[in-house]
Amino acid sequence: MSPAPSKVTERGTVCDVIASPEPLSFRPATVSDADALAQALVDGVEDYRSFAPPEWTPPSRVRVAEHLRGQLGDDEVWCLVAEAEGQLVGHVIVSPAARSARPVDEPALAHMGNLFVRRDFWGSGLAKTLHEAATGEARARGFDEMRLFVAAGQARARRFYEREGWMQASEEFDDPGPGLVMVEYRYALRGRTP
Numbered sequence: 001m002s003p004a005p006s007k008v009t010e011r012g013t014v015c016d017v018i019a020s021p022e023p024l025s026f027r028p029a030t031v032s033d034a035d036a037l038a039q040a041l042v043d044g045v046e047d048y049r050s051f052a053p054p055e056w057t058p059p060s061r062v063r064v065a066e067h068l069r070g071q072l073g074d075d076e077v078w079c080l081v082a083e084a085e086g087q088l089v090g091h092v093i094v095s096p097a098a099r100s101a102r103p104v105d106e107p108a109l110a111h112m113g114n115l116f117v118r119r120d121f122w123g124s125g126l127a128k129t130l131h132e133a134a135t136g137e138a139r140a141r142g143f144d145e146m147r148l149f150v151a152a153g154q155a156r157a158r159r160f161y162e163r164e165g166w167m168q169a170s171e172e173f174d175d176p177g178p179g180l181v182m183v184e185y186r187y188a189l190r191g192r193t194p
């Protein structure tokens, strides 16, 4: 059965959430989570084959883990993981856009990356909980706005972001990094009810 929607109530600390029947717990990720997070990412993009070019292949788990190890060791990068029964079921990353892939010289702009939820938790409210935690953390870190890049063909994620108030901020463009057509979204952190 899917867990009930839940809230992360504390920033930067372990926070158990009462949800029936599986309690979710949330904690900041550490470098030792890199391999599990990389696996979650590779699993999470498997569906992208349905819209990706035929020659597309998922990113290498080893390379993703290597990149994550660098990110997770950086104080300016924040990653929240959600676990159920000791297993990773979701995560999200917030970093300064100035230091992310596709850096921009906008100190008040945060970058949201890797909002991933394990498939059996889709529709459970966990994505919304992680999203609220990420926007709350970015606000607490003094950012005014957030951006993300999503695959143009990832309809479910785009629907989710648009429902949460994100606005499309670019035309679709070919990104040789992931080998996908991507689109940028932005989200104002100030002047809205958290």
Ligand SMILES: CC(C)(COP(=O)(O)OP(=O)(O)OC[C@H]1O[C@@H](n2cnc3c(N)ncnc32)[C@H](O)[C@@H]1OP(=O)(O)O)[C@@H](O)C(=O)NCCC(=O)NCCS
Pocket (backbone or CB within 6 Å): 044, 045, 114, 115, 116, 117, 118, 121, 122, 123, 124, 125, 126, 127, 128, 148, 149, 150, 151, 154, 155, 156, 157, 159, 160, 163
């Ligand atoms: C993106 C993700 C985090 C969203 O979490 P989720 O639990 O699936 O999201 P929700 O179910 O709350 O919301 C999805 C929305 O899309 C809608 N939706 C579902 N299937 C859809 C589809 N095929 N096309 C369009 N919209 C769809 C749902 O109805 C819902 O909208 P609604 O609440 O207005 O009805 C999750 O699907 C995921 O981890 N996907 C794989 C990884 C990924 O691509 N992450 C994004 C990286 S940028």
